[in-house]
Amino acid sequence: MGRFAPSPTGPLHFGSLLAATASYLQARRHDGRWLVRIEDIDPPREQPGATGRILEALERYGFEWDGPVVYQSHSQSAHEAALARLLDSGHAYRCGCSRNDLADAPRGPLGIIYPGTCRAGCPAGDSAIRVRTDDSAVAFIDGLQGPQEQHLESESGDFVVWRRDGLVAYHLAVVVDDHEQGITEIVRGIDLMDSTCRQIWLQRLLGFPTPNYLHVPVAAHADGQKLSKLTGARAVPLGRPEKLLVQVLSALGQQPAADLGKASLREIWSWARENWRIEALTGRTRILVDSNAMAEGKNGLL
Numbered sequence: 660m661g662r663f664a665p666s667p668t669g670p671l672h673f674g675s676l677l678a679a680t681a682s683y684l685q686a687r688r689h690d691g692r693w694l695v696r697i698e699d700i701d702p703p704r705e706q707p708g709a710t711g712r713i714l715e716a717l718e719r720y721g722f723e724w725d726g727p728v729v730y731q732s733h734s735q736s737a738h739e740a741a742l743a744r745l746l747d748s749g750h751a752y753r754c755g756c757s758r759n760d761l762a763d764a765p766r767g768p769l770g771i772i773y774p775g776t777c778r779a780g781c782p783a784g785d786s787a788i789r790v791r792t793d794d795s796a797v798a799f800i801d802g803l804q805g806p807q808e809q810h811l812e813s814e815s816g817d818f819v820v821w822r823r824d825g826l827v828a829y830h831l832a833v834v835v836d837d838h839e840q841g842i843t844e845i846v847r848g849i850d851l852m853d854s855t856c857r858q859i860w861l862q863r864l865l866g867f868p869t870p871n872y873l874h875v876p877v878a879a880h881a882d883g884q885k886l887s888k889l890t891g892a893r894a895v896p897l898g899r900p901e902k903l904l905v906q907v908l909s910a911l912g913q914q915p916a917a918d919l920g921k922a923s924l925r926e927i928w929s930w931a932r933e934n935w936r937i938e939a940l941t942g943r944t945r946i947l948v949d950s951n952a953m954a955e956g957k958n959g960l961l
C-alpha cells in the first residue's frame with residue numbers, strides 16, 4: 660500500500676508530480692493500493708485554495724486513488740493518543756526552551772542539535788514536547804539509495820513531536836497516519852530521506868512496523884536548487900497533461916517512445932504501469948528541469 664502525502668502549501672509543481680507519479684506507479688505495478696493524504700496540519704504555512712488545486716491537478720493527470728482523500732487534520736485524536744503514550748511511557752517530555760534559549764545550541768545538517776536542557780524537567784508555561792533519543796545507530800536500507808544510518812542524540816538531539824504553538828509536529832503526524840492507513844511502502848522525494856531515521860525511531864517507540872522506504876530524486880533547477888514554492892517552481896499546466904506526463908516518465912528514466920505523448924492519458928498510464936522499473940532511479944538524487952518551459956507545455960528536461 661502506497662501513498663502521496665502533499666502539504667497544501669502551494670499548487671502541484673513538476674517536482675511534486677514526479678514524486679506522485681513514482682509512488683503511484685510503484686504501487687500499481689505491484690497491484691497495490693494507493694492513497695492520497697493531504698497533510699494540512701500546519702495552518703500558518705497553508706496557501707488558501709492549494710488543496711483544491713492539488714486535487715484538481717491529480718485528477719487532470721489521470722491519477723486514480725483508492726478511497727476518499729484523507730485529511731491529516733482529521734486525525735488529531737490519533738495524534739494526541741500517540742503523544743499521550745510517549746509521555747506516559749517517559750519517552751517524551753515537556754520542553755520550555757524558546758528559540759532564543761537555543762540560539763547558541765550546536766547545529767548540524769538536520770538543524771539545531773538539542774542539548775537536552777529540559778530533559779530533567781522545565782518550568783511550567785508554554786512548552787513543546789520532545790522525544791528522548793539515544794546515540795545508538797538507527798539504520799535502514801533505502802530501496803534506491805542503499806544503507807542509511809543516523810545517531811540521533813548527536814545528530815538531532817531529542818526532537819519535537821508537539822509544537823509550542825499546540826500543533827502536532829510533522830514527524831509524529833506522518834508516522835501515526837502511515838500506520839493508521841496501513842502504508843507498507845513509502846516512495847517520496849530524497850529531500851525527506853534525512854527525516855526517516857527520526858520517523859523510524861518513533862515507530863519503534865510506538866510499536867509500529869517500519870514500512871519500506873524508497874527515496875526518489877528531486878526535480879531541481881539548472882543551478883541545482885530543489886524545485887519548490889520558494890525557488891519559484893511553477894504550477895503544472897492543466898491543459899494537455901499528456902505531454903507533461905510523458906516528460907515525467909522520461910525524467911523518471913522510463914524511456915517512453917517519442918510519440919507516446921500523442922496517446923490518450925489512459926494509454927500512457929497503461930504503458931507506464933506495464934513498463935515501470937523503479938530501478939532506473941537507483942542512486943540518482945537530482946533531475947534537472949526548466950520549470951518555466953514545462954509550465955508553458957514545452958520540453959523542460961535538461
Ligand code: GLU
Pocket residue numbers: 664665666698833847851
Ligand atoms: N507532506 C510532506 C511534504 O509535502 C511529505 C510527507 C511524506 O511524504 O512523508 O513535503
